[in-house]
Amino acid sequence: MKFESRVVLMPTDNIDTDQIIPARFLKTISKVGLGDQLFNDWRYLADGSPNPEFVLNQVESKGAEILLAGDNFGCGSSREHAPWALTQFGFKAVISTSFADIFKANSLKNSLLPIVVSRDVHAKLFKMRAADSGMKLSVDLQSQRLTLPDGESVEFPVDSFSKACLVDGVDEIGYILKQLPAIEAFEAKRIGGLNTLVA
Amino acid sequence: MQSKPRTIIEKVWDSHVVAEQEGAPCLLYIDFHLVHEVTSPQAFSGLREMGRTVRRAESTFATVDHSTPTTAKSLPIVDQIAATQVEQLGKNADEFGIPYFGFHNENNGICHVIGPEQGLTQPGMTVVCGDSHTATHGAFGALAFGIGTSEVEMVLATQVLLQRRSKTYQVQVDGTLKPGVAAKDIILALISRIGIGGGTGCIFEFTGSAIRALSMEERMTVCNMAIEGGARAGLIAPDETTYQFLKGRRFVPKGADWDAAVARWKQLPTDEGAVYDHSITINADELEPMITFGTNPGQGISISGLIPDPAAMTDKLERDSLTKALKYMDLQPGQPLAGHPVNVVFVGSCTNSRLSDLRAAASILKGRKVNPGVRMLVVPGSQEIKRQAQAEGLDEIFKAAGAEWREAGCSMCIAMNGDQLAPGQYSVSTSNRNFEGRQGKGGRTFLASPMTAAASAVNGVVTDVRTLLGVK
Ligand code: SF4
Numbered sequence: 001m002k003f004e005s006r007v008v009l010m011p012t013d014n015i016d017t018d019q020i021i022p023a024r025f026l027k028t029i030s031k032v033g034l035g036d037q038l039f040n041d042w043r044y045l046a047d048g049s050p051n052p053e054f055v056l057n058q059v060e061s062k063g064a065e066i067l068l069a070g071d072n073f074g075c076g077s078s079r080e081h082a083p084w085a086l087t088q089f090g091f092k093a094v095i096s097t098s099f100a101d102i103f104k105a106n107s108l109k110n111s112l113l114p115i116v117v118s119r120d121v122h123a124k125l126f127k128m129r130a131a132d133s134g135m136k137l138s139v140d141l142q143s144q145r146l147t148l149p150d151g152e153s154v155e156f157p158v159d160s161f162s163k164a165c166l167v168d169g170v171d172e173i174g175y176i177l178k179q180l181p182a183i184e185a186f187e188a189k190r191i192g193g194l195n196t197l198v199a
Numbered sequence: 200m201q202s203k204p205r206t207i208i209e210k211v212w213d214s215h216v217v218a219e220q221e222g223a224p225c226l227l228y229i230d231f232h233l234v235h236e237v238t239s240p241q242a243f244s245g246l247r248e249m250g251r252t253v254r255r256a257e258s259t260f261a262t263v264d265h266s267t268p269t270t271a272k273s274l275p276i277v278d279q280i281a282a283t284q285v286e287q288l289g290k291n292a293d294e295f296g297i298p299y300f301g302f303h304n305e306n307n308g309i310c311h312v313i314g315p316e317q318g319l320t321q322p323g324m325t326v327v328c329g330d331s332h333t334a335t336h337g338a339f340g341a342l343a344f345g346i347g348t349s350e351v352e353m354v355l356a357t358q359v360l361l362q363r364r365s366k367t368y369q370v371q372v373d374g375t376l377k378p379g380v381a382a383k384d385i386i387l388a389l390i391s392r393i394g395i396g397g398g399t400g401c402i403f404e405f406t407g408s409a410i411r412a413l414s415m416e417e418r419m420t421v422c423n424m425a426i427e428g429g430a431r432a433g434l435i436a437p438d439e440t441t442y443q444f445l446k447g448r449r450f451v452p453k454g455a456d457w458d459a460a461v462a463r464w465k466q467l468p469t470d471e472g473a474v475y476d477h478s479i480t481i482n483a484d485e486l487e488p489m490i491t492f493g494t495n496p497g498q499g500i501s502i503s504g505l506i507p508d509p510a511a512m513t514d515k516l517e518r519d520s521l522t523k524a525l526k527y528m529d530l531q532p533g534q535p536l537a538g539h540p541v542n543v544v545f546v547g548s549c550t551n552s553r554l555s556d557l558r559a560a561a562s563i564l565k566g567r568k569v570n571p572g573v574r575m576l577v578v579p580g581s582q583e584i585k586r587q588a589q590a591e592g593l594d595e596i597f598k599a600a601g602a603e604w605r606e607a608g609c610s611m612c613i614a615m616n617g618d619q620l621a622p623g624q625y626s627v628s629t630s631n632r633n634f635e636g637r638q639g640k641g642g643r644t645f646l647a648s649p650m651t652a653a654a655s656a657v658n659g660v661v662t663d664v665r666t667l668l669g670v671k
Contacts, residue, residue, distance in 0.1 A: 011516060011519060012516075012519070012520055012523060013516050013517060013520040014395055014396070014495050014497075014520065016495065016632075016634045018632065018634040018635070018636060018637050019634065019635060019636075022636055022640070023265075023613045023614060023615050023637070024614065024615055026237050026238075026265075026266075026615065027237070027266050027278070027280040027281050027283075027284050027615065028240075028280070028284075029240035029241070029244075029283065029284055029287050030240075030241065030244075031241050041635065041636045041640055041641075046622070046641075070516050070520060071396065071516065072395065072396035072399070072429070075395055075396065075429065075495070076331065076426075076632060076634060077330075077331050077632075078238065078329060078330055078331040078345040078346060078347055079237075079238065079347070080238070080241075080329075080347035080348040080349060098396060098399060099399075100396070100399060100429060101365075101399060101400060101429075101431050102331060102345055102346065102347060102431075105346075105347060105350070106347035106348075106349065109347065109349040109350075110349070159224075159363070160222055161222065161223050161224050161361070172349075172353060172361060173249070173251070173352065173353050173356045173357060176226065176353065176356075176357045176359055176361065177356070177357060179217070179218055179226060180357075182217055182218045182226070183217050183226070183228070183357065183358065183359055186217045186228055187228075187358075
């Protein structure tokens with residue numbers, strides 16, 4: 001996974017999953033069609049028309065694949081609909097100083113990279129983006145590097161297992177099922193201690 | 200051989216590790232998997248696509264709660280999309296043989312309420328659900344955390360999760376809560392101090408004399424909101440209070456098995472000398488009723504406090520975020536929140552919809568009326584709680600005061616089922632999230648305890664319940 005893209009700026013801390021995709025859109029039983037509802041309540045006015053002041057509705061956001069947001073992105077609910085909506089809109093990465101745990105795990109399972117940068121790099125990115133709305137960043141998962149327009153390149157952390165799964169397209173459930181004997185042995189040891197909910 | 204002292208968090212974790220390979224996450228065994236209608240349909244579809252099955256249907260349990268109406272059960276579900284989702288879970292449970300408390304089941308209710316109520320949640324277990332408030336079950340000394348839909352599919356297919364260890368975080372609460380101060384105020388106070396990202400990467404263990412003094416229902420309120428402090432889970436070591444609550448419940452072991460289980464559970468509490476990665480102490484004596492003013496659960500103040508001023512913040516992003524929150528809430532910095540008009544009061548949600556919560560609200564409403572300008576909804580957490588409340592006449596108190604007495608469900612906590620705020624309205628809510636639009640697009644939420652909520656319903660403005668209790 002390697003790409004270069006312009007950046008959508010959302011200078012707000014603690015953007016929660018209720019903003020990313022409001023709960024009333026979770027009544028679906030499918031994964032698709034969520035991109036249109038991404039950030040719904042910020043994105044559309046009461047009459048359903050696009051809110052011209054919201055960043056996703058501005059021309060500079062068109063085609064951008066990186067979202068640059070404030071601290072603690074993705075807090076709140078465990079809804080995987082959040083990364084589904086972000087990826088269906090076209091995002092491949094979100095940059096922040098930190099991510100909520102469940103959101104981070106969900107993102108990695110959907111090829112959405114949660115890129116954590118230091119406060120200094122974060123501040124620098126904000127400044128550069130404010131000065132140049134066409135700023136491009138490049139992301140390389142293999143080398144775990146984020147490269148800024150001035151050539152500075154910073155390494156970002158990615159869980160090694162998640163990375164291997166993303167790079168090699170590993171089916172995690174298949175990976176676990178290969179270890180079925182170990183799971184069965186564990187269960188056999190715990191008979192009696194195992195909870196059986198069907199009396 | 201003397202082994203290294205461990206916290207309860209490490210003990211439960213260690214006893215569930217199926218395999219741990221260098222560089223890879225643990226295969227963590229899951230004892231109990233709760234499934235609800237909103238985060239599971241895509242997981243079941245995934246199983247079907249891959250030709251997989253549910254490995255241990257007997258360790259899985261399904262219910263509908265989020266998108267179900269709380270109006271009379273005899274009425275159909277009007278929202279067709281919600282009806283389809285509810286129906287789909289029934290079909291999935293049927294197809295895969297999963298025990299299911301459907302919409303018309305006499306024990307239907309909010310997943311995190313019925314698990315403990317039925318004795319499904321037990322000390323030392325690992326519990327997961329596609330829902331961030333799974334932390335609630337930690338009140339029993341279980342390691343309980345929320346997962347996404349891909350992980351729901353993983354647990355359905357394998358009964359294990361791929362997980363890395365979290366850090367341990369001790370939250371020590373000593374002292375005695377004063378009249379008018381509730382378990383909800385402990386957790387709101389914690390989150391207002393550490394912020395909503397303060398526990399990221401961690402699991403809380405709540406300890407101390409004030410925690411020991413809490414009932415199981417109150418402990419669930421505290422653990423429920425661990426996620427609002429950013430933590431994966433929050434737990435409380437089991438003790439006599441826990442065993443008394445569990446004994447005789449439907450799914451707990453009976454007879455000699457019960458004795459054996461209790462003997463096992465008694466090994467769980469954190470060892471003397473165990474070390475935590477982080478810790479914080481809270482003095483319960485000093486706590487006041489808490490209320491949130493902003494758009495995340497960390498933006499809380501004590502009821503006699505003032506709304507903070509963004510101008511006092513040094514960090515620009517923090518300042519802008521607070522300004523944005525106050526703009527959404529249409530509140531002025533430097534002002535008290537007490538006395539602010541309220542349109543709706545909601546008593547319910549997996550945080551505060553249990554019998555003791557309903558009793559607390561009813562104790563304030565008894566002999567009083569809900570202010571004519573306020574709509575008050577009381578939504579029990581389960582059908583069983585509804586019956587218990589009715590058996591002691593709480594429903595009559597609510598109705599006489601002018602509140603609506605509903606069927607069980609998540610209701611206005613998440614506003615998926617039609618119970619919602621109108622744009623611009625203010626609520627005092629006993630739920631757990633005050634995010635923008637959480638209770639309806641444009642709605643504004645003040646989070647508080649059931650007592651504070653009931654007192655605010657009576658006065659029609661945000662109220663310090665202690666003024667009604669005559670202790671202030
Ligand atoms: S009551 Fe609210 S927080 Fe609890 S499970 Fe339902 S929607 Fe989630």
